[in-house]
Amino acid sequence: MSVPSPEAPAVPAVPAEADATPRLRGDLAVWLVILAELATFGLLFACFAFARVRELALFTQSQATLDLRFGAINTLLLVSGSAGVARAVQALREGRGASVAGRWWGVALACGLGFLGLKGAEYADKFAAGIGLTTNTFYMFYILLTGFHFLHVLAAVVFVAVLWVQTRRGAYGPQRCHVPETGAAFWHMVDLLWIVLFPLVYVMK
Amino acid sequence: MSLLKNPVDRVWLVLVAATLVTWWLGEGGWARTGGAAAVALMFGLAFLKGALIALDFMETRHAPPLWRRLLLGWLAGVMALIGLAWWLARWRSEG
Numbered sequence: 001m002s003v004p005s006p007e008a009p010a011v012p013a014v015p016a017e018a019d020a021t022p023r024l025r026g027d028l029a030v031w032l033v034i035l036a037e038l039a040t041f042g043l044l045f046a047c048f049a050f051a052r053v054r055e056l057a058l059f060t061q062s063q064a065t066l067d068l069r070f071g072a073i074n075t076l077l078l079v080s081g082s083a084g085v086a087r088a089v090q091a092l093r094e095g096r097g098a099s100v101a102g103r104w105w106g107v108a109l110a111c112g113l114g115f116l117g118l119k120g121a122e123y124a125d126k127f128a129a130g131i132g133l134t135t136n137t138f139y140m141f142y143i144l145l146t147g148f149h150f151l152h153v154l155a156a157v158v159f160v161a162v163l164w165v166q167t168r169r170g171a172y173g174p175q176r177c178h179v180p181e182t183g184a185a186f187w188h189m190v191d192l193l194w195i196v197l198f199p200l201v202y203v204m205k
Numbered sequence: 206m207s208l209l210k211n212p213v214d215r216v217w218l219v220l221v222a223a224t225l226v227t228w229w230l231g232e233g234g235w236a237r238t239g240g241a242a243a244v245a246l247m248f249g250l251a252f253l254k255g256a257l258i259a260l261d262f263m264e265t266r267h268a269p270p271l272w273r274r275l276l277l278g279w280l281a282g283v284m285a286l287i288g289l290a291w292w293l294a295r296w297r298s299e300g
Contacts, residue, residue: 195251
């Protein structure tokens, strides 16, 4: 008899093979936002680099007051968070269960919060030293660029926290990865921006 | 090695290694004394990291080519502008 038994699962236990046709992972609207963000930050990066041409001595002197360790550790936190996000999406796609994916969202969340904490400490240190937006051109760019980026990390952290909760509730699975993929694309964009920002603002002499 | 089996972990290792090299460039002072070679290495590493994130984490490797070109083109364009500005700053300070 070919009648399926009532116990047969509605979805095959073996995860569906990844489709070979090229496909953008995540929501198109968010991807368009990502392009707009990249364009905006790209312009700001170029503005920083060309403002530096006019005030090289000032930029070099002010950059020396930044603590490179904060920038480097924050880079490690963001790339590790990115790996966590990628692993979470992978776990959901492969149907490895909410607890595995949940753990990876947790890793990403911890990395994001660590980034925000360190950056917060860095700002507190600078503000306590009387440094602000109007101190000089370097610090104006430093605060605007990293501050704008900080807000994006905050948004990515909130996104990942929601994904974590929803994953634990069982909202996502092998055929239901659209929202996690969208959140992941946003997180990775935030990481991508920092990858350029870190050498430009903290290291380039 | 279970760590190297998953492509995500391999990408992560490269990202961490590249970050540590950039850190060392800054702390060791070679970013200051190395001139064009140090800047080229630093932004070469940043391009590698950015490309890995765009291709493997954002999965544009498996997306329509336009998206891949947009992200890699953005990276290359931004780096080219930064490189040009760095060169201009050096030329101006020497002249």
